[in-house]
Amino acid sequence: MSGHTDMVLVDENGLRIDGRTAEQHRPFKVEAGVLNNADGSAYVEIGKNKVLAAVYGPRECHPRHLQNPTKAIVQCKYNMQSFSVSDRKRPGPDRRSIEISKIISEALEKVVLTELYPRASIDVYIEILQANAGTRCAGLTAASVALADAGIPMRDIVPALAAGKADGHVLLDLNKEEDNYGQADVPIAIIPSTDEIVLLQMDGNMTREEFDHGIEMAVAGCHELYELQKDALKRRYSKRAEEESE
């Protein structure tokens, strides 16, 4: 958002630097159950973003003062690997990753049936292996698949995707250049069955009309992503059944 460049982010034909149109998202890839030792896990690629999520629990909440006597809490740790960005990221939690951990926890708490597990904690670990703008969305997408894979009762799976504005155009799923040199970035996450929004942030400026248009595109993109999340979970079991029937 802050930088300036002479780069043409959207050309005269309406095509972006990676050849997409304004309404096109990057290619998605979702896989469930990739880790053996976690209770549930998922791997997600959104374009060049590569994200791994693991879930443990419900288990006893460790720092006792965090326990809630009426419901479970969702504790999320978002972590970027030092090799995930081109300039080595200093490892360890920083302001940004603490913020992202918090908003993802809150988004997931809205869908998990936390009242079934009073005093317990559900721990979600998100590791960003490679970043290219939109890692919080990819992280949340992976985390919700991992939760479902862990067999944790939840209302729905949450997909997340960003909309934004670059070169004066409203775009879906910004890539790194568009994020860095664009005018706005709006990540959202929804509950697909009701279209409720569980995560919404905005960095930069957009008019009301641009914002509405962006949200509309992002919600449509989320529904597409949602189908892939469901497919990934179902594939995990049907594949195994096929192997065995041979």
Added chain:
Amino acid sequence: MEKRNARQTRELVVPGDILDGTGMRPGENAYVLDGKVRASVMGVRNVFQNTVGVIPLRGGYMPTSGDTVFGVIVDIGPSNWLVDIGAPYPAPLHVSEVPWKVEFGDTSKYLTIGNVVLIKVLSVDESKKISVTMKDSGLRKIEGGRLVKISHTKVSRVIGKSGSMISMLKNMTDCRITVGQNGMIWVDGEDENADVAVEAIEMIEEQAQSGNLTDRIKEFIEKKIPQDEEDEYDDEGDE
């Protein structure tokens, strides 16, 4: 086997999937939203009379009263032991719920950390406080044998239809096998036989999703332990 073919509709669902929109009631692992029943866990859609629910494929064990479970002692207090039964909550076993007369402070003379016990869940209240007992027939401290841990969602497969799988396992491997509702299974027998039994149980867990499992397990054990007589395991009953 012929019955298994009759219920072929094993539809896989994930959280949020609509199970029914025609007025059926929500069963286990289901909730209602705008008059439609939706799944809350990943599993297999299950219709029973007028309710529709989901049989989970994965997930942690949640104790219910009456469950017979194995547990490992993880902590000792002056008047109780804390037992890990694989649930999200610890299960305290009070001295008044064991078959021995225990003096205050003498708890560690009877059970120490690492001991395995067969206990029964007495009650689980709404804040998920668990109380367990060891005062019932068959409940005891476990000595010898080995403990196998599998997912509690696969316990019904290990037992099989009216105990067919478990009685076959017992008779073919000549082992004592007790299955806890929490997915912990105790196997006791001669070393080679117990090895085969443990392998068979692990095989059941891994292949729980596929049909014809009893036959394949039978074949597997026959390969490992030659059975003397073909009809050896026909007449014996199970617990």
